[in-house]
Amino acid sequence: MTHGHSDHTGSISAILKDHNIPVYAHSVEIPYLEGDLAYPRRKKAVSSVSKGITLPLSAGTEGELELIDGLRPYLTPGHSPGHRRSSPSRG
Numbered sequence: 001m002t003h004g005h006s007d008h009t010g011s012i013s014a015i016l017k018d019h020n021i022p023v024y025a026h027s028v029e030i031p032y033l034e035g036d037l038a039y040p041r042r043k044k045a046v047s048s049v050s051k052g053i054t055l056p057l058s059a060g061t062e063g064e065l066e067l068i069d070g071l072r073p074y075l076t077p078g079h080s081p082g083h084r085r086s087s088p089s090r091g
């Protein structure tokens, strides 16, 4: 997931009913999407994904995110605290 806003998470439970696949988000984002923290400018915390479904992206010793199937995720906070995007790896 790029982030945990409900318009990006609404189909996860339906997808997981038919597919045994991992769901990843940046570790910064997980407390927000699981409802432990309120997103900035929101009055209350709301869970958009059940606890334990989302795995944190793995990071190296300097915080760089590790490849997932050839895609390099990048932390790009702003839209949400743990927003990330991915690009094909170039080496």
Ligand SMILES: [Zn+2]
Binding pocket: 003, 005, 079, 080
């Ligand atoms: Zn959003």
